[in-house]
Amino acid sequence: MQRTIAKATTSFFFVVAAEQVPAALYAVDPGPYNPDIGSFAAWYQDTHGRTLDLCLSKAQSTRVPGAPGAPSYMCSLLPEPGVYDDAQPLVFPTNFPPEAFWFTADAAITDATSGIDLSYGAAIEAAFAVEEPAEGDQISFARIRIRVDVPTIGTYTVTHPYGVEVFEVTADDFGTDGGGAINMTRDIGIGAPKTYTGALGGDIGPFLRSVNGPYLEVNPETSATERFIGDPNLAEAVTGSPFNTNYLRIQGPDGIDLRTNLFTVSGKLSDVVRPTPVIVQRSTYSRSAGEAGASAQQDVFVMAPPPSGTASYEDSADAAVAMTEANATGNWYGQSASNPTLPASVSITADNSVAIPESTPTTLAAPLVDLVQIQRAEYSLSSGQLTVVASSSDETSPPALTATASSGAAIGALSGDGAIKSLTTGITPTPPAKVTVTSGGGGSDTEEVVILP
Incomplete structure (x- = not known):
């Protein structure tokens, strides 16, 4: 199991448009950590307010039937002979998966005409430094993995929900069978064992989720009804991309341009009560004495859950100001015409309780500064x-x-x-x-x- 960026058979470079600088994940369980789930962080929360538990449930899909020996789990549980038997109770470390996930999103593009065969995976993963379950070796990371069989040399651009990657395939990247390959794995966040904050700075977040979810399924071990952001047994359209690119696309030589908006997604919604995320991107004032007379304005930009979430602020004169959000990415903006008396601040409130009943409203003050x-x-x-x-x-x-x-x-x-x-x-x-x-x-x-x- 790879823990670092894999050496690609293709020389490549990574490009993200300059304006694409979103927050990824918002918070992680600070502990203490429960040994029943391997002493991993119980949850991660994204900037849209969704909190996902480490997905170890044996609830199965009621939409896609399983097969003997291959249950249609709602979590990405990966049995491994001699390490983890999914037919037996979960016990750490003697019967525990070597890899588990808070979140996964996978997609594929296969096209016989062009010769493209692309697989994509995004995940927040729990694993072990020694690869098999062992106390003191627990790690987590955010992963983006892209693997593509390509037909010819040239520049290939892969657009996905969490960014844009550009790969330069040369003649040296082709094997004796004539096929060329792109192979990239980027793992961010691996730190000291039982240090789970590193994944907060990865590429993943907010969590993609099925447009048809959340799904309710019953855990056979606890009889509890659990909620899931997607069904990993079912390819569906998703939402949640911070760039509003809720698709996978590859462009390349000779007019190659293929895309899919179907992903298989896993993630178990947590019952933990968390405040609504708010990240202040900018709170500034402007004043001018133009030909039309003196004018002033207060501009506030925040990242908070998109509608049905709400965001507003009180300006420096305590007047209520509505904020608007355009494209479900969670970027809000509001403006007041009040002239501030300095020093001044604004009070921002975000509420996501309609979408996430477990969330609580958040109100925070931000200083008002000049631009x-x-x-x-x-x-x-x-x-x-x-x-x-x-x-x-x-x-x-x-x-x-x-x-x-x-x-x-x-x-x-x-x-x-x-x-x-x-x-x-x-x-x-x-x-x-x-x-x-x-x-x-x-x-x-x-x-x-x-x-x-």
């Missing part, structure tokens, strides 16, 4: 001069702007009568890689320094 933008950050090698030009969104009461280097060293204050200010100063012997401009209004911006002759 700082660096227009120029240039260093001349010939003169040794650094020039920085930046502006604040507060045009009526322009705050002080101060520049610092990427090392944290102070560079100096920008000067100017209005909201746009500048600084030119000598820096030796080397230029800073980046410059950060910080405002007295609380905002900041960081840009890479352009090196001139």
